[in-house]
Amino acid sequence: xxxxxxxxxxxxxxxxxxxxxxxxxxxxxxQFLTGPSGAGKTTLLRLILLSVRxxxxxxxxxxxxxxxxxxxxxxxxxxxxxxxxxxxxxxxHLTTYENVALPLRVQGRAETSYRAEVVELLRWVGLGxxxxxxxxxxxxxxxxxxxxxxxxxxxxxxxLADEPTGNVDPGLGRRLLRLFVELNKLGTSVIIATxxxxxMDLFPTRRMVLGHGRLQIEE
Amino acid sequence: xxxxxxPAAAPVPExxxxxxxxxxxxLVPTDxxxxxxLAAVIxxxxxLAALCAGAAExxxxxxxxxxxxxAQEVTIQVRPGPGRDIEADIARADAxxxxxxxxxxxxxxxxxxxxxxLEPWLGSGLDLSDLPVPRxxxxxxxxxxxxxxxxxxxxxxxxxPGVASLDDHALWQQRLSTMATTFVGVGVGIVALxxxxxxxxxxxxxxxAMAGNREVVEVLHFxxxxxxxxxxxxxxxxxxLGLRGGAIGAGLALAAFAFAGLMxxxxxxxxxxxxxxxLFGAFHIGWRGYAAxxxxxxxxxxxxxxxxRLTVRRFLA
Numbered sequence: 001x002x003x004x005x006x007x008x009x010x011x012x013x014x015x016x017x018x019x020x021x022x023x024x025x026x027x028x029x030x031q032f033l034t035g036p037s038g039a040g041k042t043t044l045l046r047l048i049l050l051s052v053r054x055x056x057x058x059x060x061x062x063x064x065x066x067x068x069x070x071x072x073x074x075x076x077x078x079x080x081x082x083x084x085x086x087x088x089x090x091x092x093h094l095t096t097y098e099n100v101a102l103p104l105r106v107q108g109r110a111e112t113s114y115r116a117e118v119v120e121l122l123r124w125v126g127l128g129x130x131x132x133x134x135x136x137x138x139x140x141x142x143x144x145x146x147x148x149x150x151x152x153x154x155x156x157x158x159x160l161a162d163e164p165t166g167n168v169d170p171g172l173g174r175r176l177l178r179l180f181v182e183l184n185k186l187g188t189s190v191i192i193a194t195x196x197x198x199x200m201d202l203f204p205t206r207r208m209v210l211g212h213g214r215l216q217i218e219e
Numbered sequence: 220x221x222x223x224x225x226p227a228a229a230p231v232p233e234x235x236x237x238x239x240x241x242x243x244x245x246l247v248p249t250d251x252x253x254x255x256x257l258a259a260v261i262x263x264x265x266x267l268a269a270l271c272a273g274a275a276e277x278x279x280x281x282x283x284x285x286x287x288x289x290a291q292e293v294t295i296q297v298r299p300g301p302g303r304d305i306e307a308d309i310a311r312a313d314a315x316x317x318x319x320x321x322x323x324x325x326x327x328x329x330x331x332x333x334x335x336x337l338e339p340w341l342g343s344g345l346d347l348s349d350l351p352v353p354r355x356x357x358x359x360x361x362x363x364x365x366x367x368x369x370x371x372x373x374x375x376x377x378x379x380p381g382v383a384s385l386d387d388h389a390l391w392q393q394r395l396s397t398m399a400t401t402f403v404g405v406g407v408g409i410v411a412l413x414x415x416x417x418x419x420x421x422x423x424x425x426x427x428a429m430a431g432n433r434e435v436v437e438v439l440h441f442x443x444x445x446x447x448x449x450x451x452x453x454x455x456x457x458x459x460l461g462l463r464g465g466a467i468g469a470g471l472a473l474a475a476f477a478f479a480g481l482m483x484x485x486x487x488x489x490x491x492x493x494x495x496x497x498l499f500g501a502f503h504i505g506w507r508g509y510a511a512x513x514x515x516x517x518x519x520x521x522x523x524x525x526x527x528r529l530t531v532r533r534f535l536a
Contacts (some may be wrong), residue, residue, distance in 0.1 A: 046231065046396055049442075051441070051442065052435075060331045071445065071446055072445065073228065075440075075443060075444070075445040078440065078441060078442075078443045079443035083441055086406070089434065089437070089438050089441075091246075091438060093248040094244055094246075095241050095242075095244070097240060097241075097242065097454075098241065098243070098244055101242075102439075102442045103442040105243075106439060106442055106443050106448055107443065108448075110241055111242050115242075129253055131240060132241065150442070154442075170279035204272065219370075
């Protein structure tokens with residue numbers, strides 16, 4: 001599904017943020033990506049998301065090598081992924097409902113065709129009463145849940161989540177983790193970047209540990 | 220939803236949504252100070268372009284009216300010569316003119332009338348009886364059958380060689396036509412320049428909007444929007460602004476022409492009325508003028524939409 005071979009990444013002329021990173025994400029797998037702050041977790045997720053290109057090495061996503069990928073193919077790959085950003089990236093001028101429905105809307109679907117599933121998911125993440133609210137009026141936890149719902153709504157094959165439980169209380173954190181696990185059981189590969197060891201201990205699975213730009217895999 | 224706890228096969232009832240829930244807001248924020256400023260700029264430019272087009276239309280239609288009036292009439296000039304009976308020459312010329320099928324009517328200017336025509340240059344109260352004042356015959360032309368002025372000129376030259384000549388005002392008409400064409404050309408040029416200025420203003424505004432909405436664009440990319448979808452979202456927003464600006468500008472221009480028409484009507488009843496009417500006609504831009512003003516409003520909107528789309532595509536590339 002995702003394959004990195006000797007990938008190195010640096011921003012501009014700065015030092016390498018990632019060095020000789022090699023790993024493979026199997027279909028239907030679940031893994032945590034962990035490491036101290038500044039270890040390169042977000043950069044690794046951005047490389048998988050194809051928002052930055054590696055300085056060296058090979059990156060393949062969904063079996064496609066991405067160095068010379070066309071913009072149409074890039075859009076096609078991104079539609080197969082869901083992403084939860086650390087800073088949520090909700091659009092402040094759209095309601096919670098519109099934000100969550102965004103991945104379906106940009107596919108050109110009519111609003112009536114996805115209304116039921118958006119509302120159902122919003123209710124499930126506990127935002128049923130907040131769907132008409134603009135993001136600036138949501139609490140941190142509500143924004144987090146809205147961002148997660150937006151990542152899940154299009155049933156992605158690969159879910160990337162950057163500190164998805166960073167702004168929620170432990171109870172909701174566990175509930176969200178259960179949601180990711182359930183999603184994984186239904187066939188979605190999940191990568192959760194976190195340095196919350198409590199969360200990782202709740203679900204023993206593969207851990208990808210980044211430190212000083214190098215990756216170590218703990219199966 | 221795959222992650223939903225409910226069984227996937229269960230029928231999903233249409234959920235009751237809050238009636239006030241907004242569901243399809245524009246993806247690019249619309250109501251910003253920059254948007255209002257851009258709409259104002261487009262309105263002003265459209266107004267100026269429409270004024271220019273209307274003015275060109277007034278000149279063109281007035282010139283047409285003058286040309287039409289002049290083209291309905293030609294003049295035969297009969298010059299007195301030593302030993303010639305000018306009255307006989309006039310009668311001869313009049314007869315030649317009347318023999319031409321396309322001449323509707325003729326009117327011979329008497330000696331007194333011919334002398335009176337010189338008064339504006341020579342002053343009144345002079346005895347002009349000793350001066351060889353040329354005499355005029357005006358010919359009203361018929362629409363059908365069309366007069367053959369060339370044949371008439373030849374006939375006059377044969378009947379009264381060196382004495383009678385035909386003036387069809389061609390030189391004057393040509394100058395008028397050149398003046399009107401030049402004015403219309405300048406008007407079209409100014410309209411084109413104003414539309415180009417609109418396009419440039421929109422290009423700068425779009426770049427500003429793209430920079431200001433960088434995060435929106437990034438999120439749209441991440442959720443699977445392609446460049447064309449994002450360009451369309453921006454185009455829709457700017458086309459809306461262009462339509463608003465174009466409608467306001469064109470509306471103001473139409474109001475200005477209506478107001479000018481009313482003022483001209485009021486002035487025409489005053490002492491300078493004849494001069495104003497002679498210069499501007501009825502100050503009425505006609506359906507062609509109104510259509511041009513509306514067209515400029517539409518073109519300004521279309522230019523706004525197209526330029527914003529191209530700018531976004533280039534920005535994203």
